[in-house]
Amino acid sequence: MKANILLNTTDRKKSNFFPVIVNVSHKGKRMRKQIGISIPEDWDDVKKFPLPTHPEFDDLYVRIAEIKAKSITSKFTSINDVKIALAYLLKEGESKNKIDFIKFSRYQIKKLRQSNRNGSAFVYDKIIDDFEHFKPTCDFGEITLVLMERYKEYCKDKGSKNSSIKTYIAGIRRMYNLCCRLNGIPNERPFEGIGRDLYHNKRRGKNIYISKSTVKKLENLKLSSNSQQRAIDLMLLQFYLGGQYLKDIYYLKVNQIYNGRAFIKRLKLGDKAEEFDVKIFKKAQKIIDRYALKDNVYVFPWSKGDKEYHKFRQSHYYTLRRVFKENQIETLPKNAAVVTRTPRHTFATIGKFKGIDVDIIRELMGHERNDMDTVYKDKFPQKVKDKAHWEIIKT
Structure with a gap:
């Protein structure tokens, strides 16, 4: 059983960034899984690690180091099933919930600016700034319906209009959905029904x-x-x-x-x-x-x-x-x-x-x-x- 890490530049998902892949192979059978994203400028293609300029450097570097360390153990090399081997390397469901949601969002905003979508980047910056003020550190797994209800009440307490609260929650939801999609994480739908009590008069602009x-x-x-x-x-x-x-x-x-x-x-x-x-x-x-x-x-x-x-x-x-x-x-x-x-x-x-x-x-x-x-x-x-x-x- 063998394993390797690579930045898959042949599989472009969005404008400038690519998936970071862990690939396992054994007797002609292969299986791979995306564990992150990066741009070539933030990636060391020789050592197969993110560079310090990567927005998620701390989390992604540690995760890749753990995968590499496990890939040379006798327990891993003795596995005969690529699916079991991949699950062993990734500890499915455990590390994904530890993705830093704030850092992930900042990285997506950086991508928006690199593709000259400055207006969208400006809006998302304001949304994530507000959410970070509410919760300075937030792992992906912490985003639940309970947390979002608390965030909604936080916005109300500081005098935000219902229309603004809906806009902010919608922005956070888009980032959450994107994180699910890029990292292969099941969507737990923590925003279900969150805006039903946020009534406001719609402008007919x-x-x-x-x-x-x-x-x-x-x-x-x-x-x-x-x-x-x-x-x-x-x-x-x-x-x-x-x-x-x-x-x-x-x-x-x-x-x-x-x-x-x-x-x-x-x-x-x-x-x-x-x-x-x-x-x-x-x-x-x-x-x-x-x-x-x-x-x-x-x-x-x-x-x-x-x-x-x-x-x-x-x-x-x-x-x-x-x-x-x-x-x-x-x-x-x-x-x-x-x-x-x-x-x-x-x-x-x-x-x-x-x-x-x-x-x-x-x-x-x-x-x-x-x-x-x-x-x-x-x-x-x-x-x-x-x-x-x-x-x-x-x-």
């Missing part, structure tokens, strides 16, 4: 849009405040460029603009994003020219970075609300507060009202596609899409 006449009113609005004018300009630019997300406009680079078109990748999708392009019509170009600086990497000169963007977005959001309130600008369908996605929903809604093919609208907006859509993407000629684009934004 997806339905908030403005009419074409309101778009025209915004175009003709005269504002004395520079911050208010900037907020309206950005909202209109989102709409003019196909209802793009505020973040994609904020981080738009000069080299993404070529030959009168904007070539966009949705930042929220990270490395999975596919590039698409939209025409820059005159009224969009006018706004770009108003703020763009020469010899700058980004079209807009505002400070870049996660913290800077979130601060900017919050200020932008409240400024928009103030402009809409002071100028009695109505949103549809129920005059709810304007949100940063309103330009996106406005573009889609006006397009549908005009009877434009939904697939054309989706291509202009850079919407995610399923596999069938991907096969037939870009099936519409550029002229057809540009014509539909203008029909939506012209006033």
Whole structure:
């Protein structure tokens, strides 16, 4: 009976990390089990150990050392069944519950940042920070329904809103499910029914849009405040460029603009994003020219970075609300507060009202596609899409 440890770089599970495998073999029969994950930069491929830079170095190093020590004992080498031998090496069910859940979560957040999914990483950082404050050390096996009920009460006691508590618990649940999946651990479903008493009024952000006449009113609005004018300009630019997300406009680079078109990748999708392009019509170009600086990497000169963007977005959001309130600008369908996605929903809604093919609208907006859509993407000629684009934004 033989055993070895390896980082299986031929079996990619996610963007940049790979499974750490223990493999046993005997007389032509093999069996393997995943015991962790790593990226090549955190792995010593000669010694078959994690490097000190690995987020789970302490736990994974000790576990591999124990497996290697047991693999050279006479008890292990005398076993004739690979299944029994693997179970002997791993002590099934014992060590898995000792996985440091906080460290595991931090490692996943690191992976999100490496794949440029900074927005998701920012959210998960806040969630894990809060959970760690509640329970500074937490092994995987400690996550039970009882613990999560205690965490829910902890959140309530410190004044968190029900909607925030549900968001935090949902984030912890995703990390728990991922840990189960990557480590082959049975899911004990410790979140079953945890949010049933967390009632809250759901925002109808997806339905908030403005009419074409309101778009025209915004175009003709005269504002004395520079911050208010900037907020309206950005909202209109989102709409003019196909209802793009505020973040994609904020981080738009000069080299993404070529030959009168904007070539966009949705930042929220990270490395999975596919590039698409939209025409820059005159009224969009006018706004770009108003703020763009020469010899700058980004079209807009505002400070870049996660913290800077979130601060900017919050200020932008409240400024928009103030402009809409002071100028009695109505949103549809129920005059709810304007949100940063309103330009996106406005573009889609006006397009549908005009009877434009939904697939054309989706291509202009850079919407995610399923596999069938991907096969037939870009099936519409550029002229057809540009014509539909203008029909939506012209006033």
